Amino acid sequence: MNGIILSAIFGVLMMFSSILTSNKATIRSLAIVLCALLLAGNIAEQSGWVLFHVNTSGMLHFSSYGLLFNSIAYFVTLLYFLLSARDIESVGINAAEYFALLFFILAGVAIVSSYDNLLMLFLGIEIISIPLYILTGSDKRNLKSNEAALKYFLMGSFSTGIMLMGITLMYGAKGTFALSGLTETVNPGRNAWYISGLLLLLISMAFKVSAAPFHFWTPDVYDGAPTVFTAFMATMVKAAVFIGFIRLFDTAFPASGQNWKLVLSVITAATLFIGNVTAIFQQSVKRMLAYSSIAQAGFMLFALYSYNDLSKEGLILYSLGYSLATVGIFAVLIRMKDYTFEGFNGLARTQPVLAATTTIFLLSLAGIPLTLGFFSKYYMLAAAVKNGGNLWLVFFAILCAVISVYYYFRVIQAMYFKTGQAEMEPVNAGFRWTLVGMAALVILLGIFPNLVLQYLYF
DSSP states (O other): OHHHHHHHHHHHHHHHHHHHOOOHHHHHHHHHHHHHHHHHHHHHHHTTOOSOOOOOTTSBOOOHHHHHHHHHHHHHHHHHHHHHHHHHHHHOSOHHHHHHHHHHHHHHHHHHTTBOBHHHHHHHHHHHHHHHHHHHTOOTTOHHHHHHHHHHHHHHHHHHHHHHHHHHHHHHHHSOOBTGGGGSOOOGGGHHHHHHHHHHHHHHHHHHTTOTTSOTTHHHHHHHSOHHHHHHIIIIIHHHHHHHHHHHHHHTTGGGTOOOHHHHHHHHHHHHHHHHHHHHTOSBHHHHHHHHHHHHHHHHTHHHHHOSHHHHHHHHHHHHHHHHHHHHHHHHHHTBSOOBGGGGTTHHHHOHHHHHHHHHHHHHHHTOTTSHHHHHHHHHHHHHHHHOSOHHHHHHHHHHHHHHHHHHHHHHHHHHHSOOOOOBOOOOHHHHHHHHHHHHHHHHHHHOTHHHHGGGGO
């Protein structure tokens, strides 16, 4: 509850801060301080210090799993602010409003990680989505940004309608929105309603995480949105929807009495294949990362396909590892004057620290050992093996991971083995040290993943 209320209050404070001051440095510093306080408030709740005692009437349930994910989300957002707050300011004149919208998104993330009622799931998803529509079109002078915002809004509206229709059918079959009530026996005559509702909910959530074949909006929206907001959209937002997704697979889907593994295996395989193969042919690093995010969603789908203790732990690791690496890469990409692969030519000679940290982040995304990305993928695949059956999907995922090495290493090759003069905006020492700290964390947790997982049982 600390996270939901504090993030909402801090969002309102950021909105009114623009009235009190027009100094962007002050607004930026305020956002960083408030995000640090938000993280501290959530850690306090993990330790049993609840600042706000609210009777939610069973609408919300705050578990150690959800609270740990919230801490990860707030921690990554804090790093995101430290690296990219100046870039957020440069998008337009409404810097305070941009930060406010990001805090409101974090409120939605906290709701999605702790909902115990389908209506709260809907509210959480919408609180996340609506600010994203605005942030996607925040660069009003850029036609690509306007087009991306319109496309995202229209597609998001359709998926929301599908979600509501699914929830309606599930309510008609069970007579309740509560997750605990969904486990009760359904009227045999209404079982088709319940299964249809689950299928619509699956389609809607697959759209939100850009799983194939509902991924078609992702490349254009990620490419058209201001790069600084693409970094946030592709990381914590995607991971939060997966956390909401996995809560459904804890109660709602088993209650249907159907085996959803065939449907999930097809969606997972298609997502892995389309994301990885299409990323190979991209000439823009930003667009390659958009397709890469689709492929990463394919691995995260293993948490739903397997759904056991290993997969739940793996999803936490994946959320952290993927978010750290992606935020770090985008922070460097924002400062590049050329987003193509050729734009990275010779970066190791001009900016050796940035090239080294970017290399570590790319290795993590590719799942190379001694990085957090390796253990994230290992936990997902180990969870599938533990469940048994359909081992072809595990081998297919390994093959797709090998394919991903090609397009990630294209960037590394350009930085270290190709001649050129990579042009980028000046960076300060604070930016470099933050990247170094993130890269060190990726390696440290790649060796000792239990440093994070121990808090699941805290």
